[in-house]
Amino acid sequence: MTTMQLIFLITAAVTIFAGVMMVSVRKLLHAALWLILVFFGVAVIFGLLEASFLVIIQIVLYIGAIAILIVFAIMLTQNAIDDTYQTSRRWLVTAVVAVIALAGILLALFTWPQGQALTSTLAGGQQDIAAIGLALLDPEGYLIPFEIASILLLAALIGGIYVGIEHKGEEK
Amino acid sequence: MIFIADPITFITTWLNSVLTGWGIPAIWVQFIMFILGAGLLALGAMIFTIGLIWLERKLGGRVQDRLGPNRVGPWGIFQTIADMLKIFTKELITPVGADKFLYNLAPLLAMAAVLGLWAVIPLSPTVFGTNINVGVLYLIGIGSIGELGIIMAGLSSNNKYALLGGFRAVASLLSYEVPMAITLLIPVMLAGSMGLNDIASAQKVAFIFQAPVAALVFFIAAIAENGRAPFDLMEADSEIVAGFNIEYSGLKFGMYYVADFLHAFTSAMIFATLFLGGWNGPGAEQYPALGFLYLLIKTALVYLLTVTIRFTVPRLRIDQMMAFAWKYLTPLALASLLVTAVVDKAAPAGQGLLRVALLIGANIVLFLIADRLVTLYRKQHEKARKVVSDDRPVPVAIRSTVVEEPEVNS
Amino acid sequence: MIPLYWFLVLSAILFCIGLYAVITRRNTIAILMGIELMLNAANINLIAFWRYLYAGSNLDGVIFALIVFAAAAAEVAVGLGLILSAYRSKETIVANDLDTLKG
Numbered sequence: 001m002t003t004m005q006l007i008f009l010i011t012a013a014v015t016i017f018a019g020v021m022m023v024s025v026r027k028l029l030h031a032a033l034w035l036i037l038v039f040f041g042v043a044v045i046f047g048l049l050e051a052s053f054l055v056i057i058q059i060v061l062y063i064g065a066i067a068i069l070i071v072f073a074i075m076l077t078q079n080a081i082d083d084t085y086q087t088s089r090r091w092l093v094t095a096v097v098a099v100i101a102l103a104g105i106l107l108a109l110f111t112w113p114q115g116q117a118l119t120s121t122l123a124g125g126q127q128d129i130a131a132i133g134l135a136l137l138d139p140e141g142y143l144i145p146f147e148i149a150s151i152l153l154l155a156a157l158i159g160g161i162y163v164g165i166e167h168k169g170e171e172k
Numbered sequence: 173m174i175f176i177a178d179p180i181t182f183i184t185t186w187l188n189s190v191l192t193g194w195g196i197p198a199i200w201v202q203f204i205m206f207i208l209g210a211g212l213l214a215l216g217a218m219i220f221t222i223g224l225i226w227l228e229r230k231l232g233g234r235v236q237d238r239l240g241p242n243r244v245g246p247w248g249i250f251q252t253i254a255d256m257l258k259i260f261t262k263e264l265i266t267p268v269g270a271d272k273f274l275y276n277l278a279p280l281l282a283m284a285a286v287l288g289l290w291a292v293i294p295l296s297p298t299v300f301g302t303n304i305n306v307g308v309l310y311l312i313g314i315g316s317i318g319e320l321g322i323i324m325a326g327l328s329s330n331n332k333y334a335l336l337g338g339f340r341a342v343a344s345l346l347s348y349e350v351p352m353a354i355t356l357l358i359p360v361m362l363a364g365s366m367g368l369n370d371i372a373s374a375q376k377v378a379f380i381f382q383a384p385v386a387a388l389v390f391f392i393a394a395i396a397e398n399g400r401a402p403f404d405l406m407e408a409d410s411e412i413v414a415g416f417n418i419e420y421s422g423l424k425f426g427m428y429y430v431a432d433f434l435h436a437f438t439s440a441m442i443f444a445t446l447f448l449g450g451w452n453g454p455g456a457e458q459y460p461a462l463g464f465l466y467l468l469i470k471t472a473l474v475y476l477l478t479v480t481i482r483f484t485v486p487r488l489r490i491d492q493m494m495a496f497a498w499k500y501l502t503p504l505a506l507a508s509l510l511v512t513a514v515v516d517k518a519a520p521a522g523q524g525l526l527r528v529a530l531l532i533g534a535n536i537v538l539f540l541i542a543d544r545l546v547t548l549y550r551k552q553h554e555k556a557r558k559v560v561s562d563d564r565p566v567p568v569a570i571r572s573t574v575v576e577e578p579e580v581n582s
Numbered sequence: 583m584i585p586l587y588w589f590l591v592l593s594a595i596l597f598c599i600g601l602y603a604v605i606t607r608r609n610t611i612a613i614l615m616g617i618e619l620m621l622n623a624a625n626i627n628l629i630a631f632w633r634y635l636y637a638g639s640n641l642d643g644v645i646f647a648l649i650v651f652a653a654a655a656a657e658v659a660v661g662l663g664l665i666l667s668a669y670r671s672k673e674t675i676v677a678n679d680l681d682t683l684k685g
Contacts, residue, residue, distance in 0.1 A: 077669050
């Protein structure tokens, strides 16, 4: 067992534990904080995959923006739902469904012929950011997905503002 | 001679050779050096803060026509040490109904986030924690973890004032992060790299002369990110007592206190690195120790400016603060980004003074247009404002310095 | 040297946890959190495949992951806006109670 494998196993264990805690704790605020731990774990996994740019983006975007927005929303709706009433009564059925889905994925994975043969030496270097930037703005490369993503973000911006504004006189 | 020129590198190479001499594998030597370096840097930063707190209090006193600390030691230098002793011996209180784990974790996060910033700041041409190629993004990411510390403190304290402080903190910090992140891109664009050491070494002409508007926006946004006056809404003591850290006592409060001062200083240092040239200066290449001195002088200048602003300017209202971020700073930062990109393309790097002159000219035009627009907006706004009442006479304290002596009839 | 399928197993587990959260949780914010978990799991897959199969030749996986990041940001912004709007008008954020459209 190499150092990288050890790091991976520890990170994976922490991430999965945090994920399980996220779905099982009653207090929503605690769930959000376990979610942040999951995000951190995924960032470390990206680091192991030598995608240093994505590590930082994961931290800036998921922890810096999304997690804080979620915590903010939880703050604003603190008394909307009783903590003992967070999960649906048929949670056992769902758990069975999720486990079956997992079993299906794993079965497909392990019967995939060349899946287990694929290994690659991870050197642990720094990612070339300039290459990503050039590829994103290259008409031969990924310019159109990039532009579509920007339109999506613009639409989300406008939608978010529209939904957030209080419409006086329209309700009730 | 080499020791005086660059003491840190000298010590590291010496220690490295000693450790390797003991037969420790290279990877462990590197590991030990990293741990040692990080520990020393963090310790140095925190010890430095002791002096910083004294300086800020003394200076604040002078600005506000007071004496400042003056009892413990000459000029009150040891005041902070006395305060530290008091804080260490105080009882650590956890309020009833507080979320114990979060409540205790929050100050640690706030402190760790500030210390984490020091990892990428180049202290001299040869001394820096690490020159990762996403250094600028790292600054934003670590800053958001500090935000998390503040929000968690507000939420977990089970106190309405703390909760209000937390609300204000989220609103203001998230808003001011937007112009700050946009202006951070401008040094990146000018230097052609996101590593902070590359940005520092690219500044043969300091970036404040190439992007003054961006520097101004960044400076204002950094003050707001620190939560200092005039943007200290999240701990406005006259409105919500102490904001998010109201329930903290003893060392836990001390952590927030130290984090606050250290964050202000670190922001000044980041400003100096990004816009004032960092360690650049005459002779810094040959004598890296001199570079550290230059960085400290530049940082001190910026820091003293923020302290003066803190003790001079009154607090803003929350709606004014949000409007300022979204209506002025963000558009200005975006326009500045666009202008810099266009000029950068028109006059590529290597054209020397022409490029700098073009950049300054574009920035001045941009600033004048922005100023004109703001003035127009304000004029229109003033017309629409209703007159609620007539002006009232303002009470003015009349202080007569000369005491009139009663006339003596002889 | 980490085999590729370790990453795939991790991502499958995370995905199923997210799926469980989406179906079981009654609170709409918690459902959003589950969706974020699933998106993260998908991103691990994308990056792992990219790293092991295409790292030398192209950037497909990284760009795909970046687009997923953008979509996640947009989704959370609009989603939380909708949740807060619903909370303001209906005083509830329980998914089952938001049934005005039900016939």
